[in-house]
Amino acid sequence: MEGKSVAGRIHDAIHRLTSAEKRAARGLLGSYPTLGLAPVAEFAQQAGASSATVLRFVSQLGYRSYPDFQRALREELEERSKSPLQRSPVSGGQAGGDEHFFDRFVTQAVDNLRGSAALIPASEFEAVCVRLAENRGTCYLAGGRFTDFLAGYMEAHLRLIRPSVRRLEGRPATRADQLIDVRPGDLAVIFDVRRYDPSLVEVATDLAARRAQIALITDEWMSPVSRFARFVLPCRTEIGRTWDANGSLFTLVEAVIARTTELSWPTASKRMGSIEKG
Numbered sequence: 001m002e003g004k005s006v007a008g009r010i011h012d013a014i015h016r017l018t019s020a021e022k023r024a025a026r027g028l029l030g031s032y033p034t035l036g037l038a039p040v041a042e043f044a045q046q047a048g049a050s051s052a053t054v055l056r057f058v059s060q061l062g063y064r065s066y067p068d069f070q071r072a073l074r075e076e077l078e079e080r081s082k083s084p085l086q087r088s089p090v091s092g093g094q095a096g097g098d099e100h101f102f103d104r105f106v107t108q109a110v111d112n113l114r115g116s117a118a119l120i121p122a123s124e125f126e127a128v129c130v131r132l133a134e135n136r137g138t139c140y141l142a143g144g145r146f147t148d149f150l151a152g153y154m155e156a157h158l159r160l161i162r163p164s165v166r167r168l169e170g171r172p173a174t175r176a177d178q179l180i181d182v183r184p185g186d187l188a189v190i191f192d193v194r195r196y197d198p199s200l201v202e203v204a205t206d207l208a209a210r211r212a213q214i215a216l217i218t219d220e221w222m223s224p225v226s227r228f229a230r231f232v233l234p235c236r237t238e239i240g241r242t243w244d245a246n247g248s249l250f251t252l253v254e255a256v257i258a259r260t261t262e263l264s265w266p267t268a269s270k271r272m273g274s275i276e277k278g
């Protein structure tokens with residue numbers, strides 16, 4: 001579990017938790033990460049569980065003690081909230097002084113791809129692709145300031161292989177009009193990376209209230225949208241520089257498109273053929 005956020009560990013462990021431990025998990029995700037920074041007794045009271053259950057839950061996540069668990073949450077909170085200004089460049093950036101910069105950057109990008117593959121359970125990836133290939137209901141897509149282009153890229157491909165694909169617009173008023181049409185069982189794919197977009201949490205809240213299934217594509221620190229998500233696909237984006245690198249997210253999107261196309265080929269090929277004839 002090294003390198004995973006607390007939310008990521010919860011997502012991985014949820015299937016093996018007892019009913020009482022799941023209450024603790026849902027309580028934390030519902031007020032993440034604030035509740036986890038409270039004393040054990042307060043955590044237990046707010047989550048509707050006993051203090052002993054909370055401690056067992058923390059142990060199931062792989063932490064040796066409650067203080068270790070809280071330390072991880074504080075470190076995660078600090079990383080999640082860092083602005084680009086707080087992520088200063090590795091070097092002074094003097095012109096002509098680093099002829100191997102690109103090679104090293106590519107190496108870091110490849111490491112992030114491998115790390116992302118290790119972070120994402122194969123079953124979770126497959127479940128998202130299967131759900132997309134089923135063509136049940138409408139598929140909505142939304143992204144934030146630095147991820148909306150990913151939603152648009154995915155939308156352009158999904159429209160070719162399945163019906164009922166809609167992009168949620170960036171303006172809150174327009175999104176509100178679109179959300180009226182959401183039905184139980186619809187799927188929403190949301191992209192969100194640090195520093196997380198508060199409006200996407202509002203969208204996820206509304207989607208969850210309408211009983212839509214949410215698939216979240218995020219970074220290793222986990223967007224707050226994760227508390228509402230049925231599927232979570234976290235990617236590594238940290239490269240130790242001013243800007244995070246979202247190349248791993250783009251690769252994940254292309255992998256999802258490729259696998260969804262394979263799974264839905266009997267219907268997707270007919271749809272693509274009709275589009276080309278038109």
